[in-house]
Amino acid sequence: MKQIAMLLYPGFTPLDAIGPYHALSQFPGYEFSFVALNAGPISDGSATIMQAQKSISDVSAVDILVVPGGLPAITMARSGDPLIDWIAKVHPTTEWTISVCTGALMLGAAGVLKGVPATTHWYSHSELANYGAIPTDKRVVESGKIITAAGVSAGIDMSLVLAERIFGQAFAEKMQLDMEYDPKPPFNAGHPRSAPAEVHAELRELFDSVLKKD
């Protein structure tokens, strides 16, 4: 079996992980595992506690690496972390290296995105450039074997793009129909370009209060 490893860490955003999990965990011929610094329970800091099947020390090669986002992805990317070193170690031999949301900053800190068109959560686009990436305003950005998805829910779109690349369009369509991904957002506020200015300003201020560098 080929191996899919999705990296978890305390404070990860559950929807970044579970959005793509739905399709990826059904990929024929692939075994899906959650991987973390240490195997065992990993909390998002709220009510979600998931189990990592494997420690990074037990995993030296993977076929598909997926790095979901979360606030700590930004700070780990800034300050360095054993997970960043692990990404740098396994990336050269992956078939696909993938991020969702601010997971892209961890790929960046691992040196994976130098000169590579990539995306991340809308709030972190400018920071992505600090790692040599070329911030690209698309929901899913493909660049060779590297695929980056925009914020949180974009991991679902990414999973269908990846499903098509590996198994063809009919398989990807089957995954989309299985999860009834026929989105009808009740508001038009999913991106700063469409959200009301005051909603955007309020959320940006909240993120600034937590994340802005001195």
Place this chain on the structure above:
Amino acid sequence: MKQIAMLLYPGFTPLDAIGPYHALSQFPGYEFSFVALNAGPISDGSATIMQAQKSISDVSAVDILVVPGGLPAITMARSGDPLIDWIAKVHPTTEWTISVCTGALMLGAAGVLKGVPATTHWYSHSELANYGAIPTDKRVVESGKIITAAGVSAGIDMSLVLAERIFGQAFAEKMQLDMEYDPKPPFNAGHPRSAPAEVHAELRELFDSVLKKD
């Protein structure tokens, strides 16, 4: 604090739960818990193992009840289960009773949907009528305090509808922008009305092989 309880059971579909979790776990003034027959680890049958904070025997009243779907939701609804009895017990005093995907069949079996317009995963619409519900072809169906969402990913849309009902449109828009829910499915296959006929037929046959009653 008001209480949100999301019901988990072995074989639940993680995206049914974690799609709405993203917004619901940020509702101000509400405490979010995962609830199961017994507190502790609950597996989806694949790589996801989540922790339930509470046993149903410890929870006699909740403000928001959310029942995600999964294949076992269909069979538990057919055969009866202590979880169904618990839903019937707590529903009368909820502020909101909510399902995602085939979780609607569990609400139905608990007697909650008699004469109520409701939706579920596209595969299970006809079965929903067996419980007295009025199957309704919309992504999110509101009927008083009962909200039902269509298959799997529709829980995300539902969470924004609920956020608007409780906290108003600006809050719901902030949640949508936070999760960058600006969907761009790469294919037009999220519902039987749009999916290629052969993709629909193949998936229906797969579900039939697992679920069709004698």
